[in-house]
């Protein structure tokens with residue numbers, strides 16, 4: 001055993017956070033000690049993200065500043081940078097952060113303890129930017145806990161084969177690799193033993209789970225295996241993200257017939273215009289999306305549909321933007337995350353002509369958000385008087401709150417509940433964009 005301490009700083013998505021948890025376990029198994037104080041650590045690990053240019057630049061300047069500040073106090077910890085941004089920038093990142101001793105991409109992160117040992121022994125910089133290959137098995141057990149100890153994020157795939165024209169992820173994570181089914185089932189067992197009440201299966205495109213393992217309709221196989229093994233347990237299963245290209249009615253049917261699967265589908269549309277969807281290389285049409293949404297609404301009327309949307313993609317005309325507004329009116333999304341298109345060098349869309357002025361993109365975003373907010377208000381008022389079940393996951397100040405299976409948050413004006421409890425409530429009012437409820441005893 002060693003007394004050498006380490007600290008991990010993580011940028012980006014839940015998947016990245018989950019990988020940091022995994023790396024922390026690998027480091028601990030190799031005798032290192034995890035600490036919360038960055039200033040005292042002997043090894044600093046930075047798990048980086050490349051999705052947005054602005055956020056990437058901010059991460060680089062944070063790392064530079066951390067090293068500079070530590071060096072001023074005569075501390076010289078070993079600096080390890082890994083993850084999507086190192087994979088994307090490779091030697092350009094090494095040049096910009098000369099104080100880092102180990103810079104590696106997304107592939108060989110399990111070897112970080114060996115890289116540290118090699119660096120310590122040979123006193124040389126270690127660089128490794130091999131992209132994972134499709135034959136490299138993704139068998140990282142472990143999951144990401146949330147602070148309230150209610151929800152656990154469990155990656156089931158890593159990487160992406162889709163190459164949407166605006167996205168860097170396939171370049172930074174390599175091809176999709178699915179975690180073996182038996183590992184996922186063992187992870188779920190562990191999560192339940194640890195007392196979690198909600199498990200969120202994570203992947204860039206969960207619907208294509210198993211394609212790389214030669215499993216036909218692998219996501220259905222996985223969901224059915226989870227149902228068979230755990231249908232008597234008291235927890236909810238969610239999954240993120242569903243890709244409309246690969247989402248199938250059979251997945252909706254499994255959710256419908258399950259007692260543990262939450263009635264919520266995060267199905268990013270990105271644009272309502274066929275012309276823009278094609279330029280984005282999304283692999284589906286507006287009509288295909290509408291048919292999927294209709295199938296969900298008809299077969300699971302109480303389910304929520306969430307989405308992501310990008311405005312101002314290169315060449316997006318007013319007509320294209322109107323198509324996006326129209327699809328918002330047609331689907332009546334229950335949740336939406338909206339973004340202004342931000343161009344990312346190295347992607348196919350970066351080369352496209354007709355980049356819109358920022359002012360126009362902002363105007364469209366504002367318009368879209370207003371339309372979504374108007375619909376949201378109507379949807380909230382429709383909740384008043386409804387009875388539903390919620391999973392209590394927040395107790396703050398004088399209020400408790402929980403989420404319904406379709407991911408709607410409901411607030412309760414008291415704290416006589418326990419985190420993780422599932423209770424029946426009736427919605428009594430909506431106020432300032434929030435729903436308030438009361439406990440129903442029978």
Ligand code: SF4
Pocket residue numbers: 160161162163164167168169170204205243
């Ligand atoms: S599906 Fe498209 S947007 Fe999502 S990670 Fe893959 S390439 Fe990126």
